[in-house]
Amino acid sequence: MKYLILSNSNDLVRVSPERIVYVSSDGNYSTMVLTTAEEHLFTINLGTMERMIEEQLEADARLFIRLGKSLIINSSYIYYINVSRQQLVLSDMRFAERFTLSASKEALKALKSVLEDSLNSRRTEK
């Protein structure tokens, strides 16, 4: 199993991809939120975080979706998308709580299309 290893000046986080629910960006800072709702803040921007995920997880990086400028989400946990309310809910039966995020309508529309397309391509492959 591949692990993502990220470190600050003081601490290091080693985490398997399925424990990551999403990563949000706050300018030069990125906050990784885990399934347990634990948060880890890193002084890197989201682009750098994206590259680190791709380099360390290689093919497993496809588990994650870059959603607009400020989010990377774990595609396994997409539960609900409401474009008009600009709402995205990430959830899993193992979670103690849901994670409700807000994103632009355009980004959510695109995400919806990406998921619908992947469903269609799976149907075609059968």
Place this chain on the structure above:
Amino acid sequence: MTNKQHTDNQDEVYFLGSRDDRPEMQQSDPDHNRRRRLAILGIVAVIVIALIGLYFVLKEDAPAYYFEPENESVATVETQAVDTVTTVEPKGYIEVQEETVNDVPMYIYTPHNAALTLSVGIPDRADSTIICVMQAADIRTDNKDIVGDFVLNGKRLSRGVAKKGFCAVIGDDISVGVSEDTPLLQKSIDESGYFFRQYPLVKNGELVENNPKNKSIRRALAIRHDKVVMIESRSSESFHDFSQALVDIGVTEAIYLVGSTAHGWYRTEDGKLTEYGTFPDAALTSVSYIVWRVK
């Protein structure tokens, strides 16, 4: 249910690791990059050969210009004079240092050759005379007005002492302190100065407690070693832990600046502009900033 608010400006959506399919990712393909580097090297080689050829062609005509060195020396003197003037001009910039105390990692931003003013509304990022911008006063959620006393170039835009920390800029004097009733407020009005209020963090080298207990990225305008500096926590901290860290690194006076995702930027000595935070809502017309300009 956990609620997180994020507003995306760009709407691109893709699976990580799938960027090979996208045009911009073709540039990071190793073969593509190698081919591109070879092409660039080829072009550079052609230019160098052409320049060498041109040099030898012109060299044959050199005798016709033998008597011009006198003029050239005049030109050189002029160039030196211009250079001398350039180096004398003070260059304003922000020096960034990292310090960690009691597990609180911080950035310390020290302005050099710069003067402090305030601004209401986002300053012009293209203005190279501005070397640092940080959000100053808080905004009321009910009427979107500035919280507390606020003076902009002698004009009083807001009243109130909800937060007892203050910063007054009168001429070249910058004062950071804690007081409900300071004469510097009236002085800033009388002398076309600047004044704003924020949470007090440190007074006379001692921690000042504040009510908010949440953790966030914290920023402060502080006096340390008799210099005005800005300090930012690199991790989410409570007011108490951040204020204690300021005391521990030798800050004598400090007030809060808007933290968390507040927007700002700074320029370092190499001219590099670093921007952070998220752009404030365009509807918020009363967002205020401290602005450091080259003197």
